[in-house]
Amino acid sequence: xxxxxxxxxxxxxxxxxxxxxxxxxxxxxxxxxxxxxxxxxxxxxxxxxxxxxxxxxxxxxxxxxxxxxxxxxxxxxxxxxxxxxxxxxxxxxxxxxxxxxxxxxxxxxxxxxxxxxxxxxxxxxxxxxxxxxxxxxxxxxxxxxxxxxxxxxxxxxxxxxxxxxxxxxxxxxxxxxxxxxxxxxxxxxxxxxxxxxxxxxxxxxxxxxxxx
Numbered sequence: 001x002x003x004x005x006x007x008x009x010x011x012x013x014x015x016x017x018x019x020x021x022x023x024x025x026x027x028x029x030x031x032x033x034x035x036x037x038x039x040x041x042x043x044x045x046x047x048x049x050x051x052x053x054x055x056x057x058x059x060x061x062x063x064x065x066x067x068x069x070x071x072x073x074x075x076x077x078x079x080x081x082x083x084x085x086x087x088x089x090x091x092x093x094x095x096x097x098x099x100x101x102x103x104x105x106x107x108x109x110x111x112x113x114x115x116x117x118x119x120x121x122x123x124x125x126x127x128x129x130x131x132x133x134x135x136x137x138x139x140x141x142x143x144x145x146x147x148x149x150x151x152x153x154x155x156x157x158x159x160x161x162x163x164x165x166x167x168x169x170x171x172x173x174x175x176x177x178x179x180x181x182x183x184x185x186x187x188x189x190x191x192x193x194x195x196x197x198x199x200x201x202x203x204x205x206x207x208x209x210x211x212x
Contacts, residue, residue: 018057020173024053024057025050028046057099057171058100065205068205068207070165070202071203071206072178073099073199075092075094075177077090077196077197079195080191083181089180089182090179090180099172101168101178102168102169103163103164103169103202106164107137108161109136109160110138111135111159115133117146132145135157139185140182141180142179143178144172146176147172153172154171154173156169156170165202192207192208
């Protein structure tokens with residue numbers, strides 16, 4: 001049996017990152033070229049900034065479980081509360097977490113609404129006034145909320161699109177919280193996570209019916 005070694009001429013696969021990440025990373029990357037001659041220490045700083053930008057926007061593969069509503073983001077559960085007849089589960093993303101957001105359940109996008117606002121810490125009560133993008137997916141909603149560091153929310157979906165559980169729906173550049181307003185079919189007892197618990201987008205079940 002022969003073993004085929006990769007050719008030195010084979011292209012090196014680029015890391016999988018969120019859309020627009022390379023556009024952000026190329027600024028310090030291109031700056032590093034002339035600085036390599038003019039100021040090697042500054043060139044090293046630019047290369048480090050390039051690596052950090054790409055790492056922040058990393059987009060790893062995820063495998064949704066067979067059933068249940070999954071987390072829309074990596075991070076810690078910051079809110080589990082009842083709002084009228086529905087339950088909200090919020091996930092706070094730290095700067096070290098993956099910031100690509102995923103659909104918590106199957107559905108059809110009815111509307112994608114952007115609301116301008118402030119950029120306060122996303123874990124505070126005042127974050128209710130922050131900039132946000134609300135994705136109405138029929139019987140549930142996902143809201144992407146900017147934080148103190150975040151300055152841009154990038155939704156990937158539009159009205160009329162059909163979503164499967166775990167599909168990528170957007171990312172927040174350098175920030176910070178994703179909320180799920182569960183279907184009215186779920187009550188507080190169906191929630192499978194608690195505040196402070198770490199979750200993974202597209203994989204951790206945050207709610208499931210007892211009958212499923």
